Amino acid sequence: MDAELGRLGLAERSVRLLTGRDIWGSITPLLAPRRNLVAAFGHVGPGAAALLPLQPGDTLITDASLDTVLSGATSPHALLHWVKAGVIVHSLRGLNAKLVIAEDDPSFVVVGSADVTAAGPRQLFEAVTLSHEKHTVEEAQEAWLEWCDLAGPALTAGDLEPLLEQYGAGKPVTAQRPAAPARTAAPTRPVVTSRPATPVRPAAATPPPSPVRPAPPAPSPVRPAAPEPAAPAETTPAAEVPEPITVAPGPEDVPETTTANPEPVAAEAGPEPAEPTDVPRPKWPRPAELYLVSLVEGGEPSAEAEYRLEELAREYTHPGENGEQPFRVELFWADDGQGQDPPRTLRAGVHVIRVYSQKQGRALVGSRIEAPGLVLAAYADEFAYPRRTYCYILTREPAARPAFGDLRKGLATIGEKPNFRNSFQVPRKIEALLGLWPDLGYDPR
Numbered sequence: 001m002d003a004e005l006g007r008l009g010l011a012e013r014s015v016r017l018l019t020g021r022d023i024w025g026s027i028t029p030l031l032a033p034r035r036n037l038v039a040a041f042g043h044v045g046p047g048a049a050a051l052l053p054l055q056p057g058d059t060l061i062t063d064a065s066l067d068t069v070l071s072g073a074t075s076p077h078a079l080l081h082w083v084k085a086g087v088i089v090h091s092l093r094g095l096n097a098k099l100v101i102a103e104d105d106p107s108f109v110v111v112g113s114a115d116v117t118a119a120g121p122r123q124l125f126e127a128v129t130l131s132h133e134k135h136t137v138e139e140a141q142e143a144w145l146e147w148c149d150l151a152g153p154a155l156t157a158g159d160l161e162p163l164l165e166q167y168g169a170g171k172p173v174t175a176q177r178p179a180a181p182a183r184t185a186a187p188t189r190p191v192v193t194s195r196p197a198t199p200v201r202p203a204a205a206t207p208p209p210s211p212v213r214p215a216p217p218a219p220s221p222v223r224p225a226a227p228e229p230a231a232p233a234e235t236t237p238a239a240e241v242p243e244p245i246t247v248a249p250g251p252e253d254v255p256e257t258t259t260a261n262p263e264p265v266a267a268e269a270g271p272e273p274a275e276p277t278d279v280p281r282p283k284w285p286r287p288a289e290l291y292l293v294s295l296v297e298g299g300e301p302s303a304e305a306e307y308r309l310e311e312l313a314r315e316y317t318h319p320g321e322n323g324e325q326p327f328r329v330e331l332f333w334a335d336d337g338q339g340q341d342p343p344r345t346l347r348a349g350v351h352v353i354r355v356y357s358q359k360q361g362r363a364l365v366g367s368r369i370e371a372p373g374l375v376l377a378a379y380a381d382e383f384a385y386p387r388r389t390y391c392y393i394l395t396r397e398p399a400a401r402p403a404f405g406d407l408r409k410g411l412a413t414i415g416e417k418p419n420f421r422n423s424f425q426v427p428r429k430i431e432a433l434l435g436l437w438p439d440l441g442y443d444p445r
Helices: 002-008 024-031 066-071 076-084 134-150 157-163 174-183 189-194 198-204 219-225 230-235 242-246 249-260 262-269 271-278 303-316 404-412 427-434
Strands: 015-020 037-041 059-062 088-091 098-102 108-112 126-131 290-296 327-335 351-357 373-381 388-396
Touching: 015 024, 024 098, 024 108, 024 126, 037 134, 059 134, 076 088, 076 157, 098 134, 108 134, 290 327, 303 327, 303 373, 303 388, 351 404, 404 427
Parallel strands: 037 059, 059 088, 290 351
Antiparallel strands: 015 126, 037 098, 098 108, 108 126, 327 388, 351 373, 373 388
16 A cells, blocks of 8 residues: 555655646546546546546536536536446536545545646646545545435436537527536425425334333233242241251252252253254345345444343344354344435335435445345334434345445446435446345345
């Protein structure tokens, strides 16, 4: 890593400034050997591929709206070249950023004044900052993900080919303007209005936890059975008490009591190890309805939530059969207003992928994600403040350890992006997500 930082000019510092009239002559050699690039450039000119060395699977956000193409600021020829090469390209109207993030180790960000365009004889004086400082890179990733959420779906060759003849043709005709807003962020913003899930709260207000608390008193009726040994004490008359004191058989009674004690202990300890083997193998269906749930790590579950976890663990924990991965029950929770609220439609039978945000409830490229789990039960604790949603899932331990950036790329290959408010039900979308954990092995349908 030290050698790589030295090549970037960051061996002894975390930030470096590049200036000049041929700025891409300094930037391109730094990016060329790197993989996993994500970029955001408002304007992309002809020959951009020679300046910005994007590879298949890399992602670019640009402004490919009709106005920008007609003005000649963004070249559909350059974008079409990238799309045909396997680069994922999104369009965000009004984007004016100039940003590249290299996500390999060491990760770094390049941000400044330069668009991806060769200015030719009228080269401009540019200034660009290069940094590998951890928090700066994370902030850049966070901004890039926000733009990606606002952008439309990935562009296809069919989207770009009709724009080839429009490139540089002049300002758009007013009648053509309605076509451009098709890729604006307007459709995504109203989703926020779905957050007032107050009508759903009365349904969840039937507190499932409350009937659980009476369950602990259940052992209490069992305990009265213990006083039964007191019955022999009642039947033994007081006259018999002095007899064992004066007669020699008294010491013989002592070993009888000592031998009687180990017998119930052995009887109690024996069945406990056999309990896990008595649990039948749980059903493990392939997901048909899959949610992404954004979580922020921290906090402690209530005693009631932990009690329910123990109950479900006894019922579903299984070592697996024929060498398969064992099954286990896990609990997660989310507080209202912390990150993106969990879906109110979580119920038994659906699957969830947990995404653990790293900063202020927003998932970053490197955020940890967990393999899909089958929801066994979920409820909202209406008495907690803020209100907390508990969810119990059946899951297995996979070999793969993908991150949120891998999930985003997997969806981008089919022209989709992460959605934390609605479920994935289309088979090709579900398969794109399950492909991140190929060894989970679901039951045949």
